[in-house]
Amino acid sequence: METFVVITFILGYLAITLEHNLKIDKLIPALIMMALCWAFVAFGVDDIQTWFNSAAHTLMDNFGSLSHEEKKHLVEETLLHHLGKTAEILVFLIGAMTIVETIDYFDGFSTFKDLIKTKSKKKILWIFSFLAFFLSAVIDNLTATIVLISILSKIIKDKNLRMWIVGIVIIAANAGGAWSPIGDVTTTMLWIGNKVSTGKLIGYLLPASLLTIIVPAFIASFLPVFKGEIEPILIKDDKKHKYSSAILYIGLGGIVFVPVFKVITHLPPYVGMMLSLAIVATFAEIFSKREFDTKDHEHHSPIHKSLTKIEMPSILFFLGILMSVAALESLGKLFNFAEWLQTSMPMLGTEPEGTKVSDLVIMLLGVGSAVIDNVPLVAATLGMFTEPLDHPIWHFIAYSAGTGGSMLIIGSAAGVVAMGLEKIDFFWYFKKISLFAVIGFLIGSATFILLRDFI
Numbered sequence: 001m002e003t004f005v006v007i008t009f010i011l012g013y014l015a016i017t018l019e020h021n022l023k024i025d026k027l028i029p030a031l032i033m034m035a036l037c038w039a040f041v042a043f044g045v046d047d048i049q050t051w052f053n054s055a056a057h058t059l060m061d062n063f064g065s066l067s068h069e070e071k072k073h074l075v076e077e078t079l080l081h082h083l084g085k086t087a088e089i090l091v092f093l094i095g096a097m098t099i100v101e102t103i104d105y106f107d108g109f110s111t112f113k114d115l116i117k118t119k120s121k122k123k124i125l126w127i128f129s130f131l132a133f134f135l136s137a138v139i140d141n142l143t144a145t146i147v148l149i150s151i152l153s154k155i156i157k158d159k160n161l162r163m164w165i166v167g168i169v170i171i172a173a174n175a176g177g178a179w180s181p182i183g184d185v186t187t188t189m190l191w192i193g194n195k196v197s198t199g200k201l202i203g204y205l206l207p208a209s210l211l212t213i214i215v216p217a218f219i220a221s222f223l224p225v226f227k228g229e230i231e232p233i234l235i236k237d238d239k240k241h242k243y244s245s246a247i248l249y250i251g252l253g254g255i256v257f258v259p260v261f262k263v264i265t266h267l268p269p270y271v272g273m274m275l276s277l278a279i280v281a282t283f284a285e286i287f288s289k290r291e292f293d294t295k296d297h298e299h300h301s302p303i304h305k306s307l308t309k310i311e312m313p314s315i316l317f318f319l320g321i322l323m324s325v326a327a328l329e330s331l332g333k334l335f336n337f338a339e340w341l342q343t344s345m346p347m348l349g350t351e352p353e354g355t356k357v358s359d360l361v362i363m364l365l366g367v368g369s370a371v372i373d374n375v376p377l378v379a380a381t382l383g384m385f386t387e388p389l390d391h392p393i394w395h396f397i398a399y400s401a402g403t404g405g406s407m408l409i410i411g412s413a414a415g416v417v418a419m420g421l422e423k424i425d426f427f428w429y430f431k432k433i434s435l436f437a438v439i440g441f442l443i444g445s446a447t448f449i450l451l452r453d454f455i
Contacts, residue, residue, distance in 0.1 A: 403440070
């Protein structure tokens, strides 16, 4: 049965990458893949000999000796555990997306748009690259990508140019999210797991992350697509909402408040996100100055309109992907793969403090995150390695998992959202953008390896 799970996963991912060729929305194979993977686990539970206990991050070698009922009970517990962890991410994303849509409802992003006065394509590339890099560190790479795509759609008419800039924005957003504890889901996992501290994380990863976007953006700026000036979009009614700036600051402030709330209460980030969403929604109701009518409430409430605009297909896609990978993780496949890498790969460089973990292993985990979701990969490393807080290994894992996903558009949440919002084809991204992501990843990795002894 384990073979069927692996084959189903491979075929499912293949269907996702061929979405445009098959003309089937990617959420469909993702959900089918999730259901079939866990169905095969349930049908073949008696034949399974090893099981990865995700809650304890340990591999159970005695799983095969358990009774049918004990195995069934443990599978159900594991499924519930993964659903809970996935739901935390999804609810967090729903809150962030709704806040972004609420800001957009009041045309709050026009504040950013008004700051972009230049018509030079090259300057716009650099402006959005740095906006993505620093904004993602504050409001996470996924939300930053959504925000910037929203702005781009309002100032750039040329679809091809917009896709190129979005491609570089994905690299920048993932690089920016890597050096901040709230910038990327995997970095947040390491932060919550007491593997990295905020100060050391910034010290280790900021130089490497910065070069990860500066070098690709510099090379891309010489391409023909970035020569000349943009053709401005003519908008008949460009009148800003009275409270556009206010709702922008309240919305972004609410998102930034989430890690503060976590530190104070020690509750999961999605709880703080729901509080922030409630606060933003309250101000949105006040700012809308509508007359409250319970009979027609849904048609006039800003928060209701915002909820109808969030990318629910992307949310379901994340559900399918994360739960499918959870099945592989539960069977111990990811654990075994990472362990095989650790023992098989040659050493690259000399890690401090005599660690046996190869730099190449960590870099290959980054490459793997472009194909397999980086969340379970990082979860597997949490159970594999026992190095203490702020050991360079954890920071290198944060960098590799965060930036490695840029190599494929399906390799990161930012890429998946961009794929949906801008309808970017998987193979277009692979042909046009992937090489820039690889160059940035290699230069950033080399920078980290060279500088880590001096931090």
